[in-house]
Amino acid sequence: MKLLDIYILKQFISTLVFALLALILVFIVVDMVEHLDDFIDKKATTGVIFEFYLNYIPWMLKLLVPIAMLVAALFSIGKLSNLSEIIAMRSGGVSLMRLMVPIAIFSIIISMGQLYFNGWVIPKSNERKLEIERKYLGASGTSVSLYNLYLRDSPLRTIIMQFYDGSQKNANQVTIEEYSDEIHPRMTKRIDANYMRWDSLKKVWKCTDVMERTFGFDKIQVKYHKELIQPLHITHDQIIQLQRSPDEMNLDELRDYIAVVSLGGKDVRRQLIDYYGQYAFPFANVIVVFFGVAFASVRRRNGLAIQIAAAMVVSFVYLVFLKIGQAIGYSYDIDAALVGWLPNIIFFVIAIVTVWRTRT
Numbered sequence: 001m002k003l004l005d006i007y008i009l010k011q012f013i014s015t016l017v018f019a020l021l022a023l024i025l026v027f028i029v030v031d032m033v034e035h036l037d038d039f040i041d042k043k044a045t046t047g048v049i050f051e052f053y054l055n056y057i058p059w060m061l062k063l064l065v066p067i068a069m070l071v072a073a074l075f076s077i078g079k080l081s082n083l084s085e086i087i088a089m090r091s092g093g094v095s096l097m098r099l100m101v102p103i104a105i106f107s108i109i110i111s112m113g114q115l116y117f118n119g120w121v122i123p124k125s126n127e128r129k130l131e132i133e134r135k136y137l138g139a140s141g142t143s144v145s146l147y148n149l150y151l152r153d154s155p156l157r158t159i160i161m162q163f164y165d166g167s168q169k170n171a172n173q174v175t176i177e178e179y180s181d182e183i184h185p186r187m188t189k190r191i192d193a194n195y196m197r198w199d200s201l202k203k204v205w206k207c208t209d210v211m212e213r214t215f216g217f218d219k220i221q222v223k224y225h226k227e228l229i230q231p232l233h234i235t236h237d238q239i240i241q242l243q244r245s246p247d248e249m250n251l252d253e254l255r256d257y258i259a260v261v262s263l264g265g266k267d268v269r270r271q272l273i274d275y276y277g278q279y280a281f282p283f284a285n286v287i288v289v290f291f292g293v294a295f296a297s298v299r300r301r302n303g304l305a306i307q308i309a310a311a312m313v314v315s316f317v318y319l320v321f322l323k324i325g326q327a328i329g330y331s332y333d334i335d336a337a338l339v340g341w342l343p344n345i346i347f348f349v350i351a352i353v354t355v356w357r358t359r360t
Helices: 002-041 046-082 085-091 101-136 236-243 251-263 269-296 304-329 336-358
Strands: 145-154 157-165 170-179 187-199 204-215 220-230
Touching: 002 046, 002 101, 046 085, 046 101, 046 269, 101 251, 101 269, 145 236, 145 251, 187 220, 236 251, 251 269, 269 304, 269 336, 304 336
Parallel strands: none
Antiparallel strands: 145 157, 157 170, 170 187, 187 204, 204 220
């Protein structure tokens, strides 16, 4: 049986590699036709263009691997079906379920690898890719300066910054407000500082030219401080994350980014659904492979073309539903993690049923 597994995997992997190379080549050619004039106008060297597409390939793989997995399943299993090898295997007592075990295991391994690849490798390559885009393709850049920041440092403390200079690690015109409780908030203290600077060694914020007001029930105390150390939860690194593109953040950084944004009271439901969706998307490989094997394993009069078309339609509907499901989830009070994974759950069940019905 091991020889049979190796034989099936060899057919599948060789088709997968060919499909990936072909799809990447087409992707690069189409993009190069669109952007080559911009590179030439900005006098980009051959080395810069090569580096751009070298860093572009990981992002391409994120999109193309599920398509290549489907194509590999259709053509490798379809070839076995057309040559009547699947009939011979079934005559020898090998069921469709057993036949697809090596491919299923391989697709799960690919999905786990792609999860790490999408979540931690691609953001690194995107940093350099976006840097080249900003310089040579006129893409909008990001600045290390932020304006009019409103952050919730804790449930009872808010911070307002008119301007934050990320390179200098200091803020201008800072207001810190503290409240009594969440249900019936009453301001108990307000600090206004002309400047606030992050001390990288001590990991604290130092405010200068500070006016501190404490609000009691019957009086207001006012104190002036030339310098005041303020114990805040938020750090410089967390603030600077706000100016980065989510495409440049790995999944750990994206989680921290969402946490920082939520501190300001902003609705982060959309970002949370996208975050969980990034964990779910790589497992599309398993789902499309199940559909591909089920459709391609049955030999029909119409040939492989109809089977390919049917599997492509089902997989396309799945990918569309993946996005539509997330869009619908933005508007309804459903757990963000469930919304992110729901399309996978639904279509995985459909894929299993399809394989089960095709097993004989």
